[in-house]
Amino acid sequence: AQRVTQPEKLLSVFKGAPVELKCNYSYSGSPELFWYVQYSRQRLQLLLRHISRESIKGFTADLNKGETSFHLKKPFAQEEDSAMYYCALSGSSNTGKLIFGQGTTLQVKP
């Protein structure tokens, strides 16, 4: 079964502290993994995808196929990073189907 698990509903850190949002997945083939973010009163938007291997707003995520994980990391959290973060999986690049985790609220305290 295809599944995405984000074990933490809420992650609270102080400004400047490192952040790691956990994401584990279950998929039998080669998935595409994504992180989407929703800031307060804004739409859900793509943050990054594992294929790109890029850093966006200081965030990075590495796909670990052995551990079936795709954790999102940032070395120094900023208050503007406070948002809801969703990890998502797609089993194919040719369809618009994303399987989302339950989301983690990141709260960065001053």
Added chain:
Amino acid sequence: KAGVTQTPRYLIKTRGQQVTLSCSPISGHRSVSWYQQTPGQGLQFLFEYFSETQRNKGNFPGRFSGRQFSNSRSEMNVSTLELGDSALYLCASSFPGTYNEQFFGPGTRLTVL
């Protein structure tokens, strides 16, 4: 470029009624996906349309249906509404070849009484 738009933004219906939600994708985007978001189940995929054809379908009963028009605008319909259908319905569009880089609309908040 204008973003994905959804109408109406809010709807209140009673059990047994039916409802139609509309989604206008970003210009040039031909794929439209629909999701249901609830506090208990999170974001769940309903279906996806490309070039007026349903390409993929989630695990929802037949009461949930959709369609796409030649201008890529999409509608979803829920018949015989149940209390559990109360949710935020999101649509997302994507450009050909980047189907998982989805751009989301603001959602339609459906309340079933």
